[in-house]
Amino acid sequence: MKLQHFKMKESGLNRFFGPLEAKIMEILWDSRELAHELSIKDVQQKLESDKQVNFNTVMTVMNRLVEKGFLEKRAAGRSSLFQPVQSKEDFINNQSKELTHELMEEFGPLAITHMLDELEDADPELLELLEEKINSLKKGK
Known part of the structure; x- marks a missing residue:
């Protein structure tokens, strides 16, 4: 998976992702170490320690990360579970x-x-x- 943009003036994961994408990837990488997949709601709740983030916004960003090839998504009943394609x-x-x-x-x-x-x-x-x-x-x- 090849990234299209590298941001020289940023640091850490923000060089590769937007700020919300980077936070979401970090949350999912942390959960991957525990062998857990997370739902959109799980990720939203972990993001809320910073500030209120709309469920639909989190869903949109996570689905875009799937489209870009960074996350895998699988159906689990009425929700979906996500995990990173590769380790951090x-x-x-x-x-x-x-x-x-x-x-x-x-x-x-x-x-x-x-x-x-x-x-x-x-x-x-x-x-x-x-x-x-x-x-x-x-x-x-």
Whole structure:
């Protein structure tokens, strides 16, 4: 599933989703860890700790997340139950991989140079991981 927009000036999940979409995904990811599917009403009640959110608004956003391929929906009597298609970790991993691919396609060596410049303040463990990956790539060629 490929996102159409990445918002540079946002943070966290808001880089990928609208604010309500991000909150809904977070709620559903938390419930997924407990192996639970949630109804629209369940999600609406969890959202209400912030402020009153209309049931129809939550329903519309959740159905759009289904259409976009981020949620699965199944009928359960007169209601529907929802769960994320993938874990939050898998989602973030896939999106960061796609972003990196797009940067490399568009900007190539310039993107690598800027990424390396950012390593000046990197955790030593990250640098070691990078070194191992580079050595592995060298051996493979």
